[in-house]
Amino acid sequence: MEKLPILQFEEKIVETVKKNAVTVLIGETGSGKSTQLSQILFRHGFADSGTICVTQPRRVAAVSVARRVAQEMGVRLGEEVGYAIRFEDRTSTKTRIKYLTDGVLLRESLSDPELSSYSVIILDEAHERSLNMDILMGLVKRLVGIRSSSNFRVLITSATLEGEKVSAFFDGCPVLNVPGKLFPVEVIYTDDVNKNFVEAALKKAIDIHVKEPEGDILIFMTGQEDIERLVQKLEDRVRSLEEGSVMDAVIYPLHGSLPPELQVRVFSPPPKNCRRFIVATNIAETSLTVDGVVYVIDSGYVKQRQYNPQTGMYSLDVVQISRVQANQRAGRAGRTRPGKCYRLYPSVVYNDDFMEAAVPEIQRTSLAGSVLYLKSLDLPGIDILKFDFLDPPSYASLGDALRQLYLIDGIDENGAITSVGRIMAELPLEPSLSRTLIAANENGTLSQALTIAAMLSAETSLLPSFAKGSEKKRKHTPLKLPDGGGLGDHIQLLQIFESWSETKYDIEWCKEYGLQIRGMSFVKDVRGQLCQLLQKMAKCSTDVHGSHKSREKKMGYRNLRKALCVGYANQLAERMMRHNGYRTLGLKSQLVQVHPSSVLQPDEDGMLPNYVVYHELITTSSPFMRNICTVDMQWISPILKKLEKLDINKLSGGFTDSEGGIEGKGQEGLKKEATVEDPAVRDSKINAARERFLARKGKK
Numbered sequence: 001m002e003k004l005p006i007l008q009f010e011e012k013i014v015e016t017v018k019k020n021a022v023t024v025l026i027g028e029t030g031s032g033k034s035t036q037l038s039q040i041l042f043r044h045g046f047a048d049s050g051t052i053c054v055t056q057p058r059r060v061a062a063v064s065v066a067r068r069v070a071q072e073m074g075v076r077l078g079e080e081v082g083y084a085i086r087f088e089d090r091t092s093t094k095t096r097i098k099y100l101t102d103g104v105l106l107r108e109s110l111s112d113p114e115l116s117s118y119s120v121i122i123l124d125e126a127h128e129r130s131l132n133m134d135i136l137m138g139l140v141k142r143l144v145g146i147r148s149s150s151n152f153r154v155l156i157t158s159a160t161l162e163g164e165k166v167s168a169f170f171d172g173c174p175v176l177n178v179p180g181k182l183f184p185v186e187v188i189y190t191d192d193v194n195k196n197f198v199e200a201a202l203k204k205a206i207d208i209h210v211k212e213p214e215g216d217i218l219i220f221m222t223g224q225e226d227i228e229r230l231v232q233k234l235e236d237r238v239r240s241l242e243e244g245s246v247m248d249a250v251i252y253p254l255h256g257s258l259p260p261e262l263q264v265r266v267f268s269p270p271p272k273n274c275r276r277f278i279v280a281t282n283i284a285e286t287s288l289t290v291d292g293v294v295y296v297i298d299s300g301y302v303k304q305r306q307y308n309p310q311t312g313m314y315s316l317d318v319v320q321i322s323r324v325q326a327n328q329r330a331g332r333a334g335r336t337r338p339g340k341c342y343r344l345y346p347s348v349v350y351n352d353d354f355m356e357a358a359v360p361e362i363q364r365t366s367l368a369g370s371v372l373y374l375k376s377l378d379l380p381g382i383d384i385l386k387f388d389f390l391d392p393p394s395y396a397s398l399g400d401a402l403r404q405l406y407l408i409d410g411i412d413e414n415g416a417i418t419s420v421g422r423i424m425a426e427l428p429l430e431p432s433l434s435r436t437l438i439a440a441n442e443n444g445t446l447s448q449a450l451t452i453a454a455m456l457s458a459e460t461s462l463l464p465s466f467a468k469g470s471e472k473k474r475k476h477t478p479l480k481l482p483d484g485g486g487l488g489d490h491i492q493l494l495q496i497f498e499s500w501s502e503t504k505y506d507i508e509w510c511k512e513y514g515l516q517i518r519g520m521s522f523v524k525d526v527r528g529q530l531c532q533l534l535q536k537m538a539k540c541s542t543d544v545h546g547s548h549k550s551r552e553k554k555m556g557y558r559n560l561r562k563a564l565c566v567g568y569a570n571q572l573a574e575r576m577m578r579h580n581g582y583r584t585l586g587l588k589s590q591l592v593q594v595h596p597s598s599v600l601q602p603d604e605d606g607m608l609p610n611y612v613v614y615h616e617l618i619t620t621s622s623p624f625m626r627n628i629c630t631v632d633m634q635w636i637s638p639i640l641k642k643l644e645k646l647d648i649n650k651l652s653g654g655f656t657d658s659e660g661g662i663e664g665k666g667q668e669g670l671k672k673e674a675t676v677e678d679p680a681v682r683d684s685k686i687n688a689a690r691e692r693f694l695a696r697k698g699k700k
Contacts, residue, residue, distance in 0.1 A: 004032030006040070006178050013037070013176060014044045017120075017153055021144045022173040024166050025157045028180030029331040030289070033157050034065050034124055038097045039073065041120055047096040049151060050119030055102040057130040059085040060256055060263055060283060066090075066099040067264075086428050087529045102132035103428075106373055109139065110425060113377060114146060120153045126166070127158040127324070129360035129391075135370055138388045139377075141170060160324050160357075169390050183334040185296075189347045197299040198226055200344045202233050205277060208295050208342075209238070210246055215294025215339070216276040218284060220329055222318050223303040227253045227279045234277055247273050254280035254290075259518050266290050282321075285328040289335065296333040298326060300345040306364045309400035312570070313592075314366075315619035322358045326350060362393050367401035368431050372410050375417040375653075376425035383653040384415075402651035407569040407642055408435040415651040426537060427530075429453055432615070436567025437534075443559040446534075448494050452564075454527035455493040456615055456627065462496075462523070463597070464514030478514025484599045488612065488629035490564055491557050492599045497523065558632075565631040568613035569639045573625065592623040600628055611636060 006013075006027060016023050027033030038052050046052060056062040066083035075081055082091035084100040091098055102123070109115055121140060126133055140154050156166055163175035194200035201219050208217055221227045231253050238249045252266050269292060270276045278290055282302050302321050307314050321329075326343070333339030343350065362370075371384055385398055405411045410421035410431060417425075424434035433453045440449030455462065464478050482499060484492035496515070503509045505524060510517045565572070573592075594600060594608065595618075602608050615627035 005181050006032040006036045009178050010040050022154045022170040024163050024175045026163045027178040030180035030182050031178045035068050046120050052097045052120045053118040054099045054122040055105050057125050057128045062099045062101050122155045124157045126156050127160045131361040134362040183338045185330050185334040186340045189343050194344045197344050198230050201297050204297050204342050206237050216292040217295045218293045219279045219297040222301050224255050230279050249275045251277040293332050294339045296341040298329045298343045307366045309396040313617040322355045324357045360391050367397050368404040371401040372425050385652040399648045404570040413645045415653045432567045436563050439563035439566035445560040448560050451494050451497045452490050454523045458519045458523050462516045462519045479512050488600045489627040490629040564629050565635040571614050573612050595624040595626040
């Protein structure tokens with residue numbers, strides 16, 4: 001094994017950790033901190049009184065690093081060294097070093113608030129500033145005080161994080177700096193901004209392949225769609241090169257939605273006289289290290305989900321990376337020998353347009369799940385609006401999360417977590433889906449709701465894509481899928497899975513209908529694990545494996561849609577008086593459309609159902625509701641009544657108006673925003689609009 005830089009600091013690290021409850025370790029790219037730090041502590045007895053826990057921001061990293069450490073220690077993965085990610089746990093009673101995602105560690109703290117099974121907690125890759133990481137930093141800060149009499153130790157490790165800032169957060173803890181093992185990297189900028197960075201990356205990659213000596217090429221793209229496009233184009237272009245004129249090439253995609261067996265291919269060395277092209281998302285910036293990379297092509301962009309708490313809407317935006325990210329990408333080219341980084345943007349863009357560091361996830365995502373988690377801990381004197389975060393989110397974001405939880409019964413009007421909320425917090429699902437399962441359990445439709453929850457938990461699109469150019473790749477047109485019976489996308493997803501189950505989960509059936517095979521298999525596994533979890537929790541009063549399919553069909557899936565209405569109380573929409581438009585109820589008032597992929601279509605008069613719930617609001621080319629389902633008017637009244645009692649300060653855990661509410665709004669402002677029109681008046685207006693619409697069409 002190569003001598004990694006961190007090993008030269010082994011004695012200094014051990015000495016510092018022994019003397020301090022918290023240590024910040026800044027380990028540059030290539031220092032070996034992710035694989036070696038846990039082994040260093042293990043060698044020096046830190047695992048004698050408990051397990052060494054190492055968090056990772058991504059599942060791919062947790063699995064791959066655990067594999068590497070197990071291999072280096074000469075043990076079987078799952079025994080002395082193991083990993084735990086959502087819906088998969090490869091650990092045992094023998095496990096002394098455990099890699100896990102930060103989300104899994106948060107979930108473990110629900111059943112063991114003091115995380116007593118761990119002697120050391122290493123929060124790795126903290127510079128990525130994931131939502132869970134920021135919450136964990138706040139929690140372990142409290143935990144250090146609670147476990148001060150023990151030998152409990154916390155290490156915060158990062159490639160680029162501002163060490164002094166984190167040190168100040170942890171009351172002046174020591175900061176250790178470990179240099180990386182990097183060779184010089186020549187950075188080459190383009191003269192102009194490339195609007196089509198896929199084509200620009202393709203041209204540059206082929207140019208390198210033809211002109212430059214051996215060495216693998218790592219290309220940073222924004223997401224799965226761009227990666228797949230570029231991989232296809234690269235394959236076509238490499239095949240078109242004259243045989244014998246250049247070395248052979250293999251081309252690998254690398255993103256979080258790939259199955260593990262395809263992800264690990266990139267870690268295997270290529271055949272002799274063969275160059276690897278690795279087309280990756282920002283997952284390859286720091287979480288994973290691919291040896292052999294000599295050339296990096298940096299598009300300068302990343303795909304990022306951003307949440308607007310005022311509208312409750314997500315946007316999936318392609319945004320510029322930060323200077324820190326750009327430097328991390330460049331560093332990937334200098335791991336094994338001097339390399340080159342080709343930036344598909346001018347130096348003036350890097351210097352003038354890029355931010356120094358990326359915006360932390362906690363400041364750009366919905367916090368409902370995180371706030372529910374914090375409420376469930378029953379920490380004494382906790383006020384969500386005043387929780388100790390490294391970089392606090394806005395009051396608007398926290399207030400939005402509290403409102404969501406109140407509407408779906410996760411917390412009561414005084415901000416106390418309810419019995420329903422406690423069950424929701426134990427489930428590894430977003431709050432709306434957890435609440436739906438609880439409601440479905442009460443009305444006898446849990447089996448169907450479990451299927452819907454699993455289908456919506458898939459990380460990739462399950463249904464056939466009819467994107468431009470996709471038809472020519474198909475050998476045949478897929479058969480027609482179930483259409484949801486006019487009730488919406490949730491019902492369609494249920495019908496698809498049930499139809500597949502009737503074939504005993506035949507893969508050929510998925511192929512015939514153009515469904516994503518790996519995604520459907522993932523759904524089947526997730527559903528099974530959710531069933532086991534519910535049975536283990538003893539929270540279900542019906543057979544989770546059973547089916548009420550025939551009864552539900554006869555009832556028009558009424559009880560199931562009622563459960564969805566309860567779970568998605570914060571995501572309720574009413575029809576606007578315009579073709580194919582919707583307006584959300586409550587505090588939001590933006591116009592959005594039904595996503596083009598939805599099976600819920602206007603009737604022959606161009607009218608949509610009066611009320612729907614949606615799984616997600618997202619802005620792409622326009623604001624869209626994605627995955628929607630019809631609900632009945634009488635189910636909505638309880639939601640409207642709850643809005644009348646809404647008081648954000650009380651929901652937070654505080655009981656004063658001294659802060660003026662969210663972003664300075666007084667309670668009067670909040671109540672005014674919460675006022676909604678009487679449903680009868682609304683329906684009258686809708687009917688009037690319908691009459692005018694029909695008149696314009698000449699049907700009246």
